[in-house]
Amino acid sequence: MWPIFWASIRTYAPYVTFPVAFVVGVVGYNLEWFIRGKPPPQTPEDEKSISERREDRKLQESVGKDLTQVVSLKEKLEFAPKAVLNRNRPEKN
Numbered sequence: 001m002w003p004i005f006w007a008s009i010r011t012y013a014p015y016v017t018f019p020v021a022f023v024v025g026v027v028g029y030n031l032e033w034f035i036r037g038k039p040p041p042q043t044p045e046d047e048k049s050i051s052e053r054r055e056d057r058k059l060q061e062s063v064g065k066d067l068t069q070v071v072s073l074k075e076k077l078e079f080a081p082k083a084v085l086n087r088n089r090p091e092k093n
Contacts, residue, residue: 004027009016
């Protein structure tokens, strides 16, 4: 009798496990929202995307700075790792 029982369980396993998993998922989802409670109200700052907030922060940082004074590219290259950028460059004398 047991071999027939296990063969039938193996055959119909997808039809049994999917509804059980679905019910467990729905109960867990609702239980989590019951424990967590209502989400906090959205503020206008929360509606901005991360890139918009970053742009606003960068604009606030640049207020009062002279944006025409920038570091030259040659000076920036000196701070890069030598193993990568100086590989094909002749050595300075």
